[in-house]
Amino acid sequence: MQFGQFPTTRPRRLRKSDALRRLVQEYALSANDLIFPMFVLPGSNKVEQVTSMPGIERLSIDLLLKDIEECIRLGIPAIALFPVTPSALKSLHAEEAYNPDGLAQQAVRAIKSTFGDAIAVITDVALDPFTTHGQDGIIDENGYVMNDTTVEALIKQALSHAEAGADVVAPSDMMDGRIGAIRQALEQAGHSLTNIMAYSAKYASHYYGPFRDAVGSSGNIKGGDKNSYQMAPHNSDEAIKEIALDIQEGADMVMVKPGMPYLDIVHRCKHTFGVPTFAYQVSGEYAMHQAAFANGWLKKEAVMLESLIAFKRAGADGILTYFAKEAAQLLHSSR
Numbered sequence: 001m002q003f004g005q006f007p008t009t010r011p012r013r014l015r016k017s018d019a020l021r022r023l024v025q026e027y028a029l030s031a032n033d034l035i036f037p038m039f040v041l042p043g044s045n046k047v048e049q050v051t052s053m054p055g056i057e058r059l060s061i062d063l064l065l066k067d068i069e070e071c072i073r074l075g076i077p078a079i080a081l082f083p084v085t086p087s088a089l090k091s092l093h094a095e096e097a098y099n100p101d102g103l104a105q106q107a108v109r110a111i112k113s114t115f116g117d118a119i120a121v122i123t124d125v126a127l128d129p130f131t132t133h134g135q136d137g138i139i140d141e142n143g144y145v146m147n148d149t150t151v152e153a154l155i156k157q158a159l160s161h162a163e164a165g166a167d168v169v170a171p172s173d174m175m176d177g178r179i180g181a182i183r184q185a186l187e188q189a190g191h192s193l194t195n196i197m198a199y200s201a202k203y204a205s206h207y208y209g210p211f212r213d214a215v216g217s218s219g220n221i222k223g224g225d226k227n228s229y230q231m232a233p234h235n236s237d238e239a240i241k242e243i244a245l246d247i248q249e250g251a252d253m254v255m256v257k258p259g260m261p262y263l264d265i266v267h268r269c270k271h272t273f274g275v276p277t278f279a280y281q282v283s284g285e286y287a288m289h290q291a292a293f294a295n296g297w298l299k300k301e302a303v304m305l306e307s308l309i310a311f312k313r314a315g316a317d318g319i320l321t322y323f324a325k326e327a328a329q330l331l332h333s334s335r
């Protein structure tokens with residue numbers, strides 16, 4: 001542009017007023033996009049705060065139902081359940097994972113008999129809350145997680161969740177071939193309408209720390225990490241390969257986890273496959289936001305919503321987030 005000439009394009013014209021800004025807005029966030037992860041305790045009338053996740057509680061089933069009623073009122077379409085297993089019930093082979101009267105199975109039955117289809121229930125399929133060593137699978141004498149032996153247990157776990165009435169089973173373990181194996185077993189058992197949300201691109205992330213406190217699976221993870229099955233943060237093509245396999249094996253929805261540091265993967269996933277794509281804004285992301293809010297370093301409501309619209313822009317169809325209830329509330333009151 002030479003001095004004296006006018007710019008041909010002025011992007012600022014479209015930002016002149018709130019009405020114009022709303023008119024050209026490309027993405028929107030609504031309560032329909034939110035999935036609330038919930039921690040379930042045994043017993044009744046029990047509440048425990050998760051220290052590293054301010055505002056998040058572990059609840060016994062009776063209180064969980066009250067909280068779910070609020071989720072429904074807020075228009076949240078789904079919750080994801082994570083049981084807190086007493087250590088006496090943990091074992092080397094994680095048999096409690098597929099106990100038909102286990103905590104997750106009981107919770108699913110209670111939710112479904114109370115609320116029916118008013119909310120979708122997603123269950124976590126993985127063995128880590130049930131193993132004494134905190135790994136997501138069954139280990140050999142060297143501590144290595146055995147793939148095919150673990151898949152056998154995951155099949156039983158997924159079937160027990162479907163039997164209890166789960167709408168969606170969500171394998172978060174990263175074993176090879178588990179989506180296909182679970183899909184086959186569900187079909188054979190007559191659960192052809194049970195959905196699978198695959199944690200397809202799950203990274204070996206240190207952002208899961210507070211979650212492991214919440215479900216009590218952290219302690220001393222044998223071997224110290226999950227690097228032999230979860231993905232290295234350095235890889236991107238590998239995520240595309242994992243997602244392709246899960247889709248081929250019958251996943252209805254795929255997920256990328258963690259969320260904000262991996263939005264490039266969400267974007268590649270959505271644009272490569274065009275399938276229902278989800279992302280998990282994990283416990284560590286929640287914890288660091290809350291720490292900054294508590295210190296007055298970041299403005300809570302604005303930053304929360306900004307963090308969530310970023311997922312939509314990247315291509316996510318839905319977000320698992322511990323902010324779900326608060327965000328849904330804000331979205332309703334800002335209308």
Ligand code: PBG
Binds near residue numbers: 127209281
């Ligand atoms: C268990 C599981 C984890 C999370 C969801 N399912 C932890 C892990 O893989 O160690 C993490 C969720 C969060 O950090 O919020 N397989």
